[in-house]
Amino acid sequence: MTMSLRVTCLCGKITVNLHGSPAARANCHCSSCRTFYGTSMFSATAWAADAVSVDDGAGRTFKHPEKQLTKTFCDVCGEVMFGTNRLGMRVVPNALVARATDGKLDAALAPTMHLFYRQRVVDVSDDLPKYLDGWDGPTYAR
Template sequence: MTYKIHCKCERVEIALSNEPIVHAFCHCVDCRELLNIPFHSVTAWNETNVSINKGSNEIVAFQHPTLKMQKHFCKHCGEVLFNTNGLNWRVVSQLLISKCNDNELPKELASNRHFFYEQRVVDVKDDLPKYLRGTNGLLYEG
């Protein structure tokens, strides 16, 4: 399967292929620090599954000063296209995927868990599993 995303001004187009490593809600301190949000609904992809089809020279990367994370955005409209993390995953917002698909997130990319829930700043009431320290392992029992 291939999913296409683009920035607001459509100068950059990216293809996401195959399956994401994870599609979930991330509550980690690092995402909050990089993006200034309480948690992040994400799809995370291997670098080899993310192709810039158009506008590679239009993308600017912001390297966080203390984290091994980058934010990649269009230098014209400012739309964040993806982030990278310490594992070099390409982390793409579910919101961006939805916006680029007639405001509908493909069902197979919907969040199926929470991770780093131990670091949360807000409680989320849903039926999804909530992993305390990563993408799997110990579960929140609250």
């Protein structure tokens, strides 16, 4: 599915444009995402770098001190607009995308898997595959 979506930060100073379709849609449980984004599970879509553009705004980028991660955020309201992972993908929080689509995450953007479920801090009861590590490894079986 090809789409065009505009998402803004809470205060409206930054607009991020998403074009095309996400390369991945996941709930990530890795310790890097949990600590970097300050959440027990990071639900996001990953996009090719050229599929994400930022309108002029008050954005800043913070680089993780040890890992190949950055996050771009609004320097007025502080909302994270997207991160960049070690593969150069732009990782956009699903909460931000849902707000741009009237509070409901479109099915074309909904997570299709859990990643790094071995590192989880909360159990999740759903029907999505739960990859213990990356998406090319074994899955969690009860």
